[in-house]
Structures are given as structure tokens and as C-alpha cells.
Amino acid sequence: MAEDVLTPDFASYPWTPLERVEFSRHVVVHWADGSALDCHPLWLFENTVAVDPVTREATVDPGDLPPAESLRAAERRADGALVLTWADGRESVAHPGWLRSIAAGEHLPSFVPGPPVVWTAGLGEPPTFDGSHVLDDEAEFEAWLGAMCSFGLARLRRTRADRSLLEELARRIGPVRGSNFGGIFTVEAKLDADSTANTGLNLGQHTDLPTRETPPGFQFLHCVENTVAGGASRMTDGLAVVAELEAHHPAEYGALTTLQWVFANRARDGDHRWIGPIIDHGAPSSPLTLRAFYPVRLAPHMPAEDVERGYSALRVFSRIAHDPRFMIRNRFERGDLVGFDNRRVLHGRDEFDSGGGHRVLMGCYIDRDDVFSRLRVLRRRHEASGSDHPTADHPTRGEQAT
Numbered sequence: 001m002a003e004d005v006l007t008p009d010f011a012s013y014p015w016t017p018l019e020r021v022e023f024s025r026h027v028v029v030h031w032a033d034g035s036a037l038d039c040h041p042l043w044l045f046e047n048t049v050a051v052d053p054v055t056r057e058a059t060v061d062p063g064d065l066p067p068a069e070s071l072r073a074a075e076r077r078a079d080g081a082l083v084l085t086w087a088d089g090r091e092s093v094a095h096p097g098w099l100r101s102i103a104a105g106e107h108l109p110s111f112v113p114g115p116p117v118v119w120t121a122g123l124g125e126p127p128t129f130d131g132s133h134v135l136d137d138e139a140e141f142e143a144w145l146g147a148m149c150s151f152g153l154a155r156l157r158r159t160r161a162d163r164s165l166l167e168e169l170a171r172r173i174g175p176v177r178g179s180n181f182g183g184i185f186t187v188e189a190k191l192d193a194d195s196t197a198n199t200g201l202n203l204g205q206h207t208d209l210p211t212r213e214t215p216p217g218f219q220f221l222h223c224v225e226n227t228v229a230g231g232a233s234r235m236t237d238g239l240a241v242v243a244e245l246e247a248h249h250p251a252e253y254g255a256l257t258t259l260q261w262v263f264a265n266r267a268r269d270g271d272h273r274w275i276g277p278i279i280d281h282g283a284p285s286s287p288l289t290l291r292a293f294y295p296v297r298l299a300p301h302m303p304a305e306d307v308e309r310g311y312s313a314l315r316v317f318s319r320i321a322h323d324p325r326f327m328i329r330n331r332f333e334r335g336d337l338v339g340f341d342n343r344r345v346l347h348g349r350d351e352f353d354s355g356g357g358h359r360v361l362m363g364c365y366i367d368r369d370d371v372f373s374r375l376r377v378l379r380r381r382h383e384a385s386g387s388d389h390p391t392a393d394h395p396t397r398g399e400q401a402t
Contacts (some may be wrong), residue, residue: 008056042065120242130159148341149372160190172374217341218340221332223332230351234348235329235330241346258301287344
């Protein structure tokens with residue numbers, strides 16, 4: 001009778017029957033393989049009785065919840081579902097597959113995409129997928145997003161090389177995050193450049209927009225033209241850099257995680273400012289945020305006696321971020337589209353002669369929340385269909401940061 005059991009979301013779950021149910025103050029459900037889940041009565045109330053069948057959201061304010069003692073019975077139904085009886089005579093049913101997903105941690109934000117793959121120079125190239133039909137191939141699109149979230153970067157090749165494609169692709173993921181560069185922006189050398197990105201200068205390894213309270217999550221760059229000599233793109237996994245610092249340079253790691261700097265953009269028509277450390281671990285369960293862009297690092301925000309220590313740590317950070325052991329270097333070819341985690345992956349660019357050709361990239365930012373949300377939706381559709389996932393040209397390289 002699985003079809004009569006409402007779940008508090010829109011996912012589909014395999015029917016994994018309960019083996020037995022224990023009930024005293026809490027409800028403990030058990031499966032045949034030894035797995036178990038301890039459930040508080042009020043949590044069960046919120047996710048069965050209180051669920052709106054249309055929105056799948058809870059409808060009872062915490063101040064209106066009944067006492068936990070209002071749960072009078074918890075039993076295994078013949079088909080393995082959990083049946084709950086409440087003091088007012090109502091019965092509710094919990095889907096055993098949904099309960100099993102909670103027991104397995106599948107509800108946690110980190111479950112999809114899973115643990116990050118930390119990489120170094122051994123990766124060679126970004127995980128790469130065929131972009132020629134990515135707008136029409138949901139499986140390829142999902143595989144590319146999945147690799148991008150795991151490795152922190154992934155590339156599409158052979159996409160349509162025009163200035164409109166990036167916006168079309170971004171709409172498949174979620175809202176484009178605006179910045180002082182606009183929504184969809186162009187990266188090309190300009191005589192009156194508004195950013196060092198729009199010059200032919202070498203750009204050291206950095207993350208974008210540390211001037212914001214929450215820097216953009218993912219950045220996307222699409223090459224529509226590249227006829228210049230030089231200008232190779234460089235990528236460094238910040239997770240590998242942080243691990244190297246913590247293991248072999250603990251004093252500098254301490255300075256980089258605690259000493260704060262003021263960041264401010266130098267724009268004629270904008271004035272964004274924020275204060276934070278270079279390595280910002282944030283609150284528990286927060287993702288790593290690297291605030292590493294020297295053109296907008298304005299001033300130290302620390303006691304005077306710590307400033308020399310702060311600069312010394314910056315030198316070590318930069319040296320490791322640029323170390324060939326940690327960095328990959330690839331040329332943008334026409335039709336290449338790279339997505340990368342702007343708060344994790346440091347990116348840079350070799351110098352090029354802007355008078356010797358044209359190098360035009362279209363770019364945009366999309367927040368991590370929206371990228372991960374789209375991946376979760378695509379993955380549950382894919383799993384429901386039972387089809388195989390496409391793989392990258394480089395599916396397993398770099399799994400160890402060595």
C-alpha cells in the first residue's frame with residue numbers, strides 16, 4: 001500500500017520495509033540489515049500529521065505542536081510502514097523508504113554531490129564532457145554538474161561558440177547572480193578596463209569578489225573566441241592548498257584563518273566592502289571560502305603587531321597556490337565552457353598580447369545553493385529512470401592530493 005503514504009517532499013523512495021518498531025519515549029525503527037533510526041514523536045508529527053499534501057511542507061507552528069506524550073502507539077504495518085496513533089484518535093503513516101533515507105544521511109546537504117575530490121597537478125585537465133548537445137541531453141548536463149561540484153571544476157567542449165549560449169545554459173541551472181560586472185559579462189582586453197580581468201596582464205591565483213559578505217559560489221566562463229598567444233588559464237584546488245598549509249605551515253595557516261583584512265572593489269559606480277580572513281571556514285557545516293584577490297585587498301584589520309605575520313602568511317599562501325605541484329594550466333579553445341567553485345578553486349591567467357588577436361570569454365556567477373539544487377533534482381530524476389550516467393574524459397584523476 002505504498003501509494004497511500006505521503007512523504008514530506010517530492011522525491012521517490014524505494015519501499016524498504018521495517019523489520020520491527022520499538023516505542024517508549026521515542027520511536028526506534030529497525031531494518032533487517034541492522035540499520036536503525038531514533039525518531040522523536042514531535043518530529044514524526046511534523047513530518048506526517050502536519051504535512052500539507054500539496055506543498056509537502058509542515059503546517060503547524062512550533063508553538064502549536066502537541067506534547068510529545070500525545071503519541072500513544074507506534075507499530076509496524078503489515079507492509080513494513082510505520083503507523084502512528086495520536087491522542088486525538090488520528091492515525092498517520094511514515095514511509096519506510098523515506099525514514100531509511102534519513103537514517104542513511106541522504107537528507108544532508110553534503111549527500112549530493114558527496115565528498116569533494118581533492119586534486120593537484122596530477123589531474124592534468126578539468127573533468128571534461130561533450131558540450132555539443134548539452135542543452136538537449138539532461139544526462140550529460142547532470143554528469144557535468146556532478147563533476148563540477150565534486151572536483152570544484154568541470155569543462156564542456158565543442159559547445160556552440162556564440163555570446164548567447166552561456167545565458168541559455170545558466171537558465172537551466174538557476175538564477176544568475178548579479179555583480180558590479182552585470183549578470184552575463186564579457187571578459188576581454190579593453191583600453192578603458194574596469195577590472196584587471198579585462199586586460200592582457202598576468203592574473204595571479206585568486207577567487208572573485210571577496211568584497212562580498214558571501215562571494216559567488218560558482219563561476220562560468222565560455223570561450224567564444226581565442227586567437228591570442230599566451231593567456232592560458234590556471235586552476236588550483238584550494239582544498240589541497242589549505243591541507244598543505246595546515247600540515248606543513250601551521251603558523252601561517254593559523255594567521256590565514258584568523259587575521260582579518262578589509263576587501264573593497266575599486267569601481268567608479270560601486271563600493272562593496274567586507275572584512276574576513278583569507279581562509280574563511282565560517283560556521284560549522286559551512287563550505288570553505290577563500291578570500292584571495294590582491295587587487296581588492298584594501299588594508300589589514302588586525303593589531304599592528306600582527307601585520308608583518310599577516311603578510312608573511314600571504315607570501316606562503318601565494319607560493320603554494322602557484323606551485324606547479326598544485327596547479328593545472330590549460331588553454332581556452334573556442335567552444336570551451338568551464339564551471340568552477342569560486343569559493344574553493346583559485347584561478348589565474350598567463351599574460352597575453354592583446355594586440356595580437358582576440359580573446360573573448362562570456363562569464364557569469366550562480367550561487368552554490370542553486371547549482372546543488374539543480375544537481376539534486378536532475379539526479380533524482382535520473383535515478384528514478386534507472387539509466388546510466390555519462391562519464392567524464394578524466395573521471396578518476398586527482399582523487400588523491402598527491
